[in-house]
Amino acid sequence: MRYDEVTFRNAPVKQISTFAATPHAIADLQLFRDTDHASVAALLAACPVLLADAGDTVSDPARPRLVIVLRGALADAGEDATTRILPGESAGEQSVLDGEADASTLTALEESELLVIDAELAWRLIDESDGVARNLLRLLSFRIRAANVKLRRRQKLGEFYRQLSMNDGLTGLYNRAWLNDVLPRLTATAHATRAPLSLIMLDLDHFKQFNDRHGHLLGDQALRTASRLLASALRPTDFAVRYGGEELMVILPDTSGSIAAGVAERLCERMREAVVFGDMRLPLPHMTASFGVACLGLGQDDHDLIDAADAALYRAKAAGRDRVAVAPAAPA
Numbered sequence: 001m002r003y004d005e006v007t008f009r010n011a012p013v014k015q016i017s018t019f020a021a022t023p024h025a026i027a028d029l030q031l032f033r034d035t036d037h038a039s040v041a042a043l044l045a046a047c048p049v050l051l052a053d054a055g056d057t058v059s060d061p062a063r064p065r066l067v068i069v070l071r072g073a074l075a076d077a078g079e080d081a082t083t084r085i086l087p088g089e090s091a092g093e094q095s096v097l098d099g100e101a102d103a104s105t106l107t108a109l110e111e112s113e114l115l116v117i118d119a120e121l122a123w124r125l126i127d128e129s130d131g132v133a134r135n136l137l138r139l140l141s142f143r144i145r146a147a148n149v150k151l152r153r154r155q156k157l158g159e160f161y162r163q164l165s166m167n168d169g170l171t172g173l174y175n176r177a178w179l180n181d182v183l184p185r186l187t188a189t190a191h192a193t194r195a196p197l198s199l200i201m202l203d204l205d206h207f208k209q210f211n212d213r214h215g216h217l218l219g220d221q222a223l224r225t226a227s228r229l230l231a232s233a234l235r236p237t238d239f240a241v242r243y244g245g246e247e248l249m250v251i252l253p254d255t256s257g258s259i260a261a262g263v264a265e266r267l268c269e270r271m272r273e274a275v276v277f278g279d280m281r282l283p284l285p286h287m288t289a290s291f292g293v294a295c296l297g298l299g300q301d302d303h304d305l306i307d308a309a310d311a312a313l314y315r316a317k318a319a320g321r322d323r324v325a326v327a328p329a330a331p332a
């Protein structure tokens with residue numbers, strides 16, 4: 001490679017020397033450690049050494065080549081993080097090996113001297129020096145390991161945020177977004193496997209009055225109490241959801257309407273007995289809820305199931321609250 005051929009993204013970078021004419025020692029360069037320095041030096045002798053100013057881009061996706069920092073520092077801006085490349089370290093190995101364009105961008109962080117090795121010469125170095133090949137493998141192995149760690153961290157973080165976006169902040173129950181995502185799948189599975197699927201809709205009674213009397217914050221606490229009560233009373237395969245406001249929902253896969261009605265009766269009783277405030281200086285407020293139960297019928301979808309439970313809940317309210325109403329059985 002001649003000096004005047006060295007450009008990055010078509011912008012020429014100042015060329016100051018060849019490697020043979022610089023004072024830098026081969027032993028200081030990571031890739032050439034423990035190699036036969038004399039033969040490597042001979043191969044590198046004519047390689048250009050460039051001077052990049054701070055901010056200069058020194059990578060070119062169109063031309064795979066190795067860039068080794070002799071002095072100064074580079075920033076390697078990958079997809080999600082920036083790595084510093086310090087004297088003795090290199091970049092661009094992977095694109096040289098597989099001939100693919102490198103998505104990352106190398107930028108000089110300060111005035112830097114760089115040794116540039118084109119792909120053809122890099123392959124000659126690998127062919128002629130076992131030491132270079134070994135160093136390259138070791139380097140790539142470190143990078144793969146680091147990339148895997150990053151990937152696992154990102155997966156965990158993604159899972160954390162996914163959980164966060166699917167749960168209601170006040171009660172910790174699943175939220176409406178979760179319901180919209182999961183209930184259609186549960187109904188489809190129930191139809192496909194001919195297994196029953198039941199849904200209980202419940203609504204705290206006279207909750208407006210509760211808020212008016214005890215304040216919104218204690219109203220929130222009552223909602224949390226009711227939610228805890230639901231979550232602790234259900235099987236691991238059931239789901240508790242905050243449908244909205246003071247309306248909660250329980251989804252019971254593999255459960256017939258009559259069993260679901262029994263579960264709703266048990267929840268109704270527990271709700272009546274629930275102690276909202278642990279602080280005995282406050283009068284224990286009375287908290288009840290009304291329940292509507294429905295079981296998925298033939299040809300019904302998730303909306304039909306919710307509508308049926310909602311209609312039953314409305315009847316439980318109309319009949320005096322603090323009770324369970326069951327939707328008429330749809331053809332199963």
Ligand SMILES: Nc1nc2c(ncn2[C@@H]2O[C@H](COP(=O)(O)OP(=O)(O)OP(=O)(O)O)[C@@H](O)[C@H]2O)c(=O)[nH]1
Pocket residue numbers: 170203204205206207208209211215216217218219220223244245246317321
């Ligand atoms: N504290 C608190 N209150 C809420 C929350 N979400 C909804 N509410 C209240 O719940 C009350 C619901 O009132 P209504 O829909 O009139 O029903 P209700 O008073 O429970 O009467 P019935 O359902 O007919 O028994 C409203 O006052 C809402 O402000 C919440 O997150 N926290």
